[in-house]
Amino acid sequence: MDFLRPASWEEALAAKAEHPTAVPIAGGTDVMVEINFDHRRPEYLLDLNRIELLREYEVGEENVRLGASVPYTRIMENLRAELPGLALASHTVASPQIRNRGGVGGNLGTASPAGDAHPALLAAGAEVEVESVRGSRFIPIDAFYTGVKRNALEPDELIKTVHIKKADGPQQYSKVGTRNAMVIAVCAFGLALHPETRTVRTGIGSAAPTPIRAKEAEAFLNAALEEGGFWDSGKIITPSIAKQFADLCSGAANPIDDVRGTAKYRRHAVGIMARRQLGWTWEQYRGTGRSLEGAA
Ligand SMILES: Cc1cc2nc3c(=O)[nH]c(=O)nc-3n(C[C@H](O)[C@H](O)[C@H](O)COP(=O)(O)OP(=O)(O)OC[C@H]3O[C@@H](n4cnc5c(N)ncnc54)[C@H](O)[C@@H]3O)c2cc1C
Numbered sequence: 001m002d003f004l005r006p007a008s009w010e011e012a013l014a015a016k017a018e019h020p021t022a023v024p025i026a027g028g029t030d031v032m033v034e035i036n037f038d039h040r041r042p043e044y045l046l047d048l049n050r051i052e053l054l055r056e057y058e059v060g061e062e063n064v065r066l067g068a069s070v071p072y073t074r075i076m077e078n079l080r081a082e083l084p085g086l087a088l089a090s091h092t093v094a095s096p097q098i099r100n101r102g103g104v105g106g107n108l109g110t111a112s113p114a115g116d117a118h119p120a121l122l123a124a125g126a127e128v129e130v131e132s133v134r135g136s137r138f139i140p141i142d143a144f145y146t147g148v149k150r151n152a153l154e155p156d157e158l159i160k161t162v163h164i165k166k167a168d169g170p171q172q173y174s175k176v177g178t179r180n181a182m183v184i185a186v187c188a189f190g191l192a193l194h195p196e197t198r199t200v201r202t203g204i205g206s207a208a209p210t211p212i213r214a215k216e217a218e219a220f221l222n223a224a225l226e227e228g229g230f231w232d233s234g235k236i237i238t239p240s241i242a243k244q245f246a247d248l249c250s251g252a253a254n255p256i257d258d259v260r261g262t263a264k265y266r267r268h269a270v271g272i273m274a275r276r277q278l279g280w281t282w283e284q285y286r287g288t289g290r291s292l293e294g295a296a
Helices: 009-018 031-036 072-078 084-091 096-101 104-110 117-124 215-227 239-252 263-295
Strands: 002-004 023-025 044-047 057-059 063-067 126-132 135-140 145-147 158-165 171-176 187-194 199-205
Touching (some): 009 044, 009 158, 072 096, 084 117, 084 187, 117 187, 117 199, 187 263, 199 215
Parallel strands (some): 002 044
Antiparallel strands (some): 057 063, 171 187
16 A cells, blocks of 8 residues: 655645545544455555645635644634534544544545534535646535445545535534444434524434435425514424424435434434424524624
8 A cells, every 4th residue: 555645735636636546544533444444455545634724724704614634623622603513513523532633524535424524514504625636616515425425526536625604593413322422323413593594404414325404394494484483583483383394304314224223213313303403593593693693
C-alpha cells in the first residue's frame, strides 16, 4: 500500500486525478477500522492531514463554511450557536478520542445510513462542495446520498467544504442506541425550524438505505402551521397536528430488521423522536426563538 502525503489542496487534487482509486484518509476513524479488519486493502492511501484548509471553518452572514476535516469536538465547542443540530449530533458520536479525530467530511465519505451528521445536515439544509482538477461543484445534501454507503462523489473528486445554513430557529437531534455513548444509532432524527422561511426540515438516520428527509411530514406540518397562524401567534401546537407529523415521519422511514433493532421498532422510535423534538423546538421558538426573530 502506497501512502501519498500531499502538502496542499492542489497537490491532493492532482494525486486523486492520477490515482482515482486512492482512498482519502482524514481522521482515519472509519478507514483504519476497515484496513485493520482487512475489509479494504487500497493500493494508495491519500493522507489529507497536511491540508490546513480542510481543518478550517468560517462563519459568514448566512452560512457556515465547514472544512471537511474539522473534528466534531470543534463543532461542539465553537459552532453550537450557529449549528445547534450538528453540534448536538456531534456530541453523540462515539467518544472524545473519536470526536477529536473524526469529522463531517469522513462521515459523508463513508455515507453510512447510521452516520450521525447526516440527519442534522438534512434538517439544516447543507451543500457539499466537492472539487477535482476539472473544477468544483456544489451538491445539495438531498442529492449526496445515492445508496447504502454510496455517495455522489466522482472517483477523482474530494470533499472540500460543507456549506450549512446558520440556524435561524431552534434545532434538535436525538439518537436511539443501546447505551449513551460509543454506539451506532439504531435510528436517529433531526429537526430544524426555519422561522425566516416558515418551514420545517427533518432528517432521519439509520431507518432507510440512505439518510432521508420526511418530506410528506414536512409538507403537512408546513401547511398546518401556516393555516393555523402558528408562526405568528406562537400558540401551542395541537396534539393532533403533532401526532400526524410523527406518524408521517414514521411512515417515511423504510428500515430493515438487523442486529441493532427491528424495522417495526425503528419506525416507532422515529415517530417518538419526531413528536418530542417538535415539542422541544416549538417551546423554544415560543420563548427565545420568537423574541430573537422579532429583534432581528
Ligand atoms: C469506535 C468508533 C465509534 C464510532 N462511532 C460513531 C458514531 O457514534 N457516529 C458516527 O456517525 N460515526 C461513528 N464512527 C465512525 C466515524 O468516526 C465517523 O464516520 C467519522 O465521521 C469519520 O471521519 P474521519 O475523518 O475519521 O474519516 P476517515 O476514516 O478518514 O474517512 C472516512 C471515509 O471518508 C472518506 N473521506 C474522508 N475525507 C474525505 C474528503 N475530504 N473527501 C473525500 N472523501 C473523504 C475516506 O476515504 C473514507 O471513505 C465511529 C468509529 C469508531 C472507530
